[in-house]
Amino acid sequence: MVSSPASTVSVIHSLGLKGGKPFGFPLVCLNGARGMEIRPSGMKYPLHDNAAQTTPTGDVSPTEVVGSLRFVELFHEPVPQNVAVKALGLAKELRLVTNYYIGHEIHAQPKEESHFNLTQRYTELTGTQIVHCDDDYGALLKQGLPSKLVVLCDSSELDCVCSKLKEALEGQANVVRGSPPFFVEVLNKDVNKGRGLELMCKRLGVTPEEAIAFGDGDNDKEFLGVAGRGIAMKNARDAVKEVADEVTEWTNAQVSHLASCTEQNSSSAHSIDYSFFL
Incomplete structure (x- = not known):
């Protein structure tokens, strides 16, 4: 299981599965930003064609295609209006810019050069x-x-902004420190990757205990905690390492470099079975 599309290639190769051998288990990219942020250029392995998209109403519709990739939406619970208004108001008060995710678009109102x-x-x-x-x-x-709000700020202000949002929203939202450290995510209080993993496993007919999860950011804590084996990358934050069963010897960047070198000398093509997004 992979927690974010950016680290997909890194995780594939950190598993040591190279040389044309089949994985022997489903490899999944679990992304919390819906399909818009997974680009063909960042995903070098093909997806099977047997996925179906589950809409927020629970109906099954044809698979959504972004480039050459196909996606399954597990669930969609937007940020309540009162929470969105509070978060947007606080960001404005702090003179920060917010990304507003709606459908498959991101909107923002930058006013200053820093924005x-x-x-x-x-x-x-x-x-x-x-x-x-x-x-x-x-x-x-x-x-x-x-679907979510992303408040952008300077890295030096990140922890302060995160604390202020948590205080203002009083537990009505899931407020997550972003990685790289220049944004804070505001989500529906019931939305996290751990819940996504549970729903994904149910869909695949396996238990969370059978899953292996990799992650490095604060939004991966529930993800690693729910999985039967949660593995943190070497570059993960301490809060993530604390809930992990294991920490890799390498950072995402180190393994990505190894993956790039390996791909140049290999004609094999591994297959990603599904790409689920929340």
Whole structure:
């Protein structure tokens, strides 16, 4: 099991499964940002064609395709309006910019140079384009509730911003310190990767105890805790390592470099069975 698309290749190779041998178990990319942030350029292994998408109503619809990749939506519980309004208001008070996720788009209202720099950094990180708005997110709130909000800030302010959001929202949201450390995520209080893993295992007909999970960020804590074996990357935060059963000897960057070198000398193509997104 893989906690984020960016580390998919790293984890594949950290398992030592190279040289054309089949995995022998389903390999899954579990992503908390829906399909928009998984790009073909970042996923070098093909997906099977047998996945189906589950809509928020529970109906099964044709598989969604992003580039050459296919995705399964496990569940979608947006941020309640009162929580979204509070979070947006606090971000404005702190003179910060917020990314508003709705459908398969990200909207933001950058006003200062630092805002534009941060939204550009987020675009480079995720490979997504951000649509600019100019009405304090008013039209978006009328259009629909956000899947999540991402408050962008300087790394030096991150812990303070995270604490202020948690205090203001009073347990009504899942507030997560971002990685890399320049943003804070605000999610529905019942949304986390641990719950996603439970639903994914149910769909695949296995138990969470049979799953191996890899992660490095604060949003991976529940994920590693629910899995039968939770493995933290060497570069993971201490809070993640504390809930993990094991810590790898390598960082994501080190293993990605190894993966790149290995791929140049291998003609094998491993297959990712599903890519689930929340």
